[in-house]
Amino acid sequence: MTAHTTLEPGRAESGGTYALDVVGMGKTYTGSGAAVEAVRDLTFSVRPGELVCIVGPSGCGKTTLLRCIAGLMEPSVGEVVLEGRRVAGPPEGMAVVFQEYGRSLFPWLTVRQNVELPLKDKLGVSASRRRELVTEALEAVGLGHAGRQYPWQLSGGMQQRVAIARAVAYEPHVLLMDEPFAAVDAQTRADLEDLVRSLWHRLGVTVLFVTHDIDESVYLGQRVVILSSSPTVVLEDVVIDLPDERDQLTTRSEPRFAELRTHVYERIQEAKRGHRPAVHQP
Numbered sequence: 702m703t704a705h706t707t708l709e710p711g712r713a714e715s716g717g718t719y720a721l722d723v724v725g726m727g728k729t730y731t732g733s734g735a736a737v738e739a740v741r742d743l744t745f746s747v748r749p750g751e752l753v754c755i756v757g758p759s760g761c762g763k764t765t766l767l768r769c770i771a772g773l774m775e776p777s778v779g780e781v782v783l784e785g786r787r788v789a790g791p792p793e794g795m796a797v798v799f800q801e802y803g804r805s806l807f808p809w810l811t812v813r814q815n816v817e818l819p820l821k822d823k824l825g826v827s828a829s830r831r832r833e834l835v836t837e838a839l840e841a842v843g844l845g846h847a848g849r850q851y852p853w854q855l856s857g858g859m860q861q862r863v864a865i866a867r868a869v870a871y872e873p874h875v876l877l878m879d880e881p882f883a884a885v886d887a888q889t890r891a892d893l894e895d896l897v898r899s900l901w902h903r904l905g906v907t908v909l910f911v912t913h914d915i916d917e918s919v920y921l922g923q924r925v926v927i928l929s930s931s932p933t934v935v936l937e938d939v940v941i942d943l944p945d946e947r948d949q950l951t952t953r954s955e956p957r958f959a960e961l962r963t964h965v966y967e968r969i970q971e972a973k974r975g976h977r978p979a980v981h982q983p
């Protein structure tokens with residue numbers, strides 16, 4: 702295939718502070734049964750304002766990685782650094798959108814109340830500013846009219862928009878998205894992908910987007926970090942050199958899109974066969 706740029710794990714092209722730095726992170730689950738080494742050694746960085754996708758085979762540790770980044774779980778080795786500070790609990794400047802929107806929204810609260818809820822815990826946000834943030838976020842995701850409705854009155858795609866609005870209203874510096882569109886239909890998924898790109902452009906937020914969908918990772922990302930199968934290491938960090946203006950029809954029919962998608966696909970196939978960089982051989 703045509704040459705593609707890859708980044709050495711953990712090395713960004715330019716200097717400066719990283720928004721997010723994952724350094725030698727490993728996670729071994731130790732419970733009542735045998736220890737499970739889920740993640741062996743992950744090192745990569747995300748610059749402020751970047752949109753980076755993470756892909757890997759099923760069960761490779763994507764959720765484990767996100768839980769450690771979100772401060773919901775401690776890595777066994779290594780560390781996660783957010784804006785220069787080691788993550789030791791859910792960090793202030795971060796918001797997470799999960800796959801299961803049905804379970805992440807409270808059915809007894811209206812859409813507005815769901816979006817407002819995390820803001821009530823954020824220091825220094827007055828009630829009037831909260832109202833403004835909720836209104837702006839709902840308008841940004843095209844749900845300005847739905848504030849008084851309840852989540853169960855909305856379609857799955859609309860519920861996921863509410864979850865995105867809730868994250869956006871929080872004004873995070875870093876937005877983590879864990880397979881957020883896995884449960885919606887293909888048409889809605891395409892609309893939500895474009896919504897993420899447009900919010901990212903407008904808000905200048907740093908986005909880490911985990912997906913098992915190779916096409917989605919190439920369409921959305923400025924980079925795609927490919928993970929090996931578990932125990933997980935970074936297989937490759939691919940720069941997606943597609944134009945910044947992306948469109949579901951034209952971008953996806955560009956020859957370069959096809960090349961990048963084929964490359965990522967081949968690496969994932971290698972990962973499924975157990976390939977990992979020689980340096981990481983135990």
Ligand SMILES: Nc1ncnc2c1ncn2[C@@H]1O[C@H](COP(=O)(O)OP(=O)(O)OP(=O)(O)O)[C@@H](O)[C@H]1O
Pocket residue numbers: 730732737738739758759760761762763764765766913931
């Ligand atoms: N609490 C746990 N105890 C023991 N092993 C676990 C636990 N949670 C996850 N694992 C194991 O760690 C590995 C990574 O799991 P994880 O859910 O992070 O992967 P994933 O890439 O998100 O999976 P999927 O693609 O299916 O969403 C798997 O082998 C899984 O069985």
